[in-house]
Amino acid sequence: MSAGGDSDERATSEREALGAPVQPRSQQDFDSSYEGRPPWDIGRPQAAFVDVVESGGLSGRVLDVGCGTGEHVLLAAAAGYDATGIDLAWAAIAQATEKARQRGLEATFLVHDALDLASLSGPFGTVLDSGLFHVLSDADRTRYAEQLHRVVTPGGRCYLLAFSDRQSGEWGPRRVSEQELRDCFVDGWRIESVEPATYEVNLHPGRAEAWLTTVVRTETP
Numbered sequence: 186m187s188a189g190g191d192s193d194e195r196a197t198s199e200r201e202a203l204g205a206p207v208q209p210r211s212q213q214d215f216d217s218s219y220e221g222r223p224p225w226d227i228g229r230p231q232a233a234f235v236d237v238v239e240s241g242g243l244s245g246r247v248l249d250v251g252c253g254t255g256e257h258v259l260l261a262a263a264a265g266y267d268a269t270g271i272d273l274a275w276a277a278i279a280q281a282t283e284k285a286r287q288r289g290l291e292a293t294f295l296v297h298d299a300l301d302l303a304s305l306s307g308p309f310g311t312v313l314d315s316g317l318f319h320v321l322s323d324a325d326r327t328r329y330a331e332q333l334h335r336v337v338t339p340g341g342r343c344y345l346l347a348f349s350d351r352q353s354g355e356w357g358p359r360r361v362s363e364q365e366l367r368d369c370f371v372d373g374w375r376i377e378s379v380e381p382a383t384y385e386v387n388l389h390p391g392r393a394e395a396w397l398t399t400v401v402r403t404e405t406p
């Protein structure tokens with residue numbers, strides 16, 4: 186995770202002064218986001234992931250990394266999959282656990298770091314990432330891809346929905362280019378597709394340009 190510090194704090198207060206939404210970075214930032222309703226918490230799964238599930242894109246055990254309040258884990262669980270969601274923010278995990286109880290669905294939710302996936306009890310046939318990749322620093326993205334490789338079965342797929350550089354404006358998270366995505370999943374991965382998609386948010390204008398990236402784990406790192 187990005188370290189805090191004076192320059193980060195200065196950047197934060199500048200953004201506040203400009204009236205732009207503050208982008209959470211640290212575990213504490215994310216925890217406080219869930220005291221209210223964060224912009225990404227739309228109360229339903231992202232349409233892009235509904236399409237993945239409906240088109241038969243899941244297989245094996247499903248892991249949602251940075252699962253927030255659990256909509257995509259519950260989507261997979263409702264479709265009959267053994268689904269696990271992890272998130273650094275305990276408040277998100279508490280809400281997700283309560284949603285599962287209310288909906289009568291069985292799923293596993295854990296407070297756990299996406300950069301330490303190797304210590305999870307895997308392996309997983311499918312990984313979902315809705316809005317995590319784009320909050321990670323460059324160094325953390327590399328580590329994340331390495332950690333994913335350790336928990337995904339050979340032939341298993343990861344689906345990542347991230348803010349795209351085709352989205353104008355400064356609000357929201359750092360934009361990601363198609364090339365950055367491709368460069369991150371090189372050794373031990375095959376990029377199946379990087380497609381323009383939509384990331385739905387609950388503040389104006391309700392949607393952002395995104396990339397839906399599908400990567401397949403190959404046999405060797």
Ligand code: SAH
Nearest residue numbers: 215225251252253272273274298299315316
């Ligand atoms: N996938 C959810 C949340 C997206 S926001 C949804 O679609 O609604 C990004 C999420 O990643 C936040 O819930 C944040 O707490 C979590 N997160 C950020 N860094 C993380 C890390 N290192 N490990 C696990 N979760 C992390």
